[in-house]
Amino acid sequence: xxxxxSVGIADMNLTRQEGVLITYALGSCIGISFYDPMIKLGxxxxxxxxxxxxxxxxxxxxxxxxxxxxxxxxxxxxxxSKNRMVCKIAGGAKMFEMGGASGLGNIGERNIIKVKQVLKxxxxxxxxEDTGSNYARTMQLDVSTGQVTIRTAGxxxxxx
Amino acid sequence: MAIHKYDELxxxxxxxxxxxxxxxxxxxxTALSGLLSEKISxxxxxxxxxxxxxxxxxxxxxxxxxGAVLVELSGELSGIMMLILKERFIKQIVGKVLSGKIExxxxxxxxxxxxxxxxxxxxxxxxxxxxxxxxxxxxxLSVPQMAVNMLGGILxxxxxxxxxxxxxxxxxxxxxxxxxxxxxxxILLLPDIKSLNTLLKKLGVE
Numbered sequence: 001x002x003x004x005x006s007v008g009i010a011d012m013n014l015t016r017q018e019g020v021l022i023t024y025a026l027g028s029c030i031g032i033s034f035y036d037p038m039i040k041l042g043x044x045x046x047x048x049x050x051x052x053x054x055x056x057x058x059x060x061x062x063x064x065x066x067x068x069x070x071x072x073x074x075x076x077x078x079x080x081s082k083n084r085m086v087c088k089i090a091g092g093a094k095m096f097e098m099g100g101a102s103g104l105g106n107i108g109e110r111n112i113i114k115v116k117q118v119l120k121x122x123x124x125x126x127x128x129e130d131t132g133s134n135y136a137r138t139m140q141l142d143v144s145t146g147q148v149t150i151r152t153a154g155x156x157x158x159x160x
Numbered sequence: 161m162a163i164h165k166y167d168e169l170x171x172x173x174x175x176x177x178x179x180x181x182x183x184x185x186x187x188x189x190t191a192l193s194g195l196l197s198e199k200i201s202x203x204x205x206x207x208x209x210x211x212x213x214x215x216x217x218x219x220x221x222x223x224x225x226x227g228a229v230l231v232e233l234s235g236e237l238s239g240i241m242m243l244i245l246k247e248r249f250i251k252q253i254v255g256k257v258l259s260g261k262i263e264x265x266x267x268x269x270x271x272x273x274x275x276x277x278x279x280x281x282x283x284x285x286x287x288x289x290x291x292x293x294x295x296x297x298x299x300x301l302s303v304p305q306m307a308v309n310m311l312g313g314i315l316x317x318x319x320x321x322x323x324x325x326x327x328x329x330x331x332x333x334x335x336x337x338x339x340x341x342x343x344x345x346x347i348l349l350l351p352d353i354k355s356l357n358t359l360l361k362k363l364g365v366e
Contacts, residue, residue, distance in 0.1 A: 134311060136309050
């Protein structure tokens with residue numbers, strides 16, 4: 001049994017060589033895994049919202065744009081390379097069918113769009129994806145192999 | 161003085177929110193009790209200002225499957241209300257009202273689901289009506305929406321909503337019991353910061 005390192009909401013963790021990074025029950029939030037297979041360096045980020053609009057907000061891991069940039073900065077500092085890096089994403093579900101004027105119903109979808117846009121702009125490849133629909137997902141990245149597993153309620157485990 | 165962050169609330173103001181929770185929950189529980197003809201009791205509500213991860217931990221295991229009914233509040237008060245129903249409670253009421261038996265919450269039929277939506281609707285409306293007449297503010301309720309899934313995923317919606325303006329949630333929560341048995345259900349009121357100020361002003365505890 002490898003060491004499990006949990007990643008909270010609006011949180012990120014990274015590790016090398018071995019260990020499993022795990023984030024639980026992603027709903028409209030998105031889990032983004034970063035993996036450099038050559039040096040077995042992995043990071044897992046759990047974002048909640050697409051864009052940081054309030055400059056005063058110091059919680060940069062809460063947003064897709066600032067969270068991905070910060071994760072990338074750390075991963076590169078640890079010797080990761082953008083060219084080798086593979087990213088996988090999970091989450092962005094629509095847990096409730098909400099009409100409402102607040103636009104909250106489609107927050108998951110907005111998260112997916114933003115995450116893809118930011119990863120693309122950074123020149124990162126998305127090699128696996130399990131997003132959308134209406135159920136929560138637990139995402140884990142095994143740093144020794146780079147394998148990403150998605151666990152959902154009432155469905156079989158899926159390897160991305 | 162207007163509040164800009166949930167942390168700025170003082171003890172006296174927190175007491176007011178506890179009172180709101182108490183009146184709201186009392187009405188919600190009475191409505192449920194009338195519907196089911198069961199004795200339902202409640203705990204003194206709690207008011208918590210918690211960071212996202214702490215809030216989730218407080219409500220329960222993120223991977224646990226729960227039923228949730230959600231309404232959006234708008235008008236002079238905006239925010240979200242959510243009723244979280246745990247497995248034991250759902251099984252008991254489905255057994256009682258529909259004489260049915262469910263093994264798996266995820267495989268619930270339409271009848272069972274609409275029963276839960278109805279329960280949510282009745283309880284949440286009773287809560288909001290009480291809140292509205294106490295404070296004399298007008299609150300509109302959206303059509304209730306229901307989800308059965310992992311608790312963590314369900315909570316992502318109110319968190320995303322509050323996350324726009326804060327790293328914390330303010331949660332007025334109440335547990336209630338059926339026939340003295342702990343069912344571990346939660347009724348949550350999550351007002352946004354602007355609404356907090358409206359409430360405090362109306363109740364004269366600015």
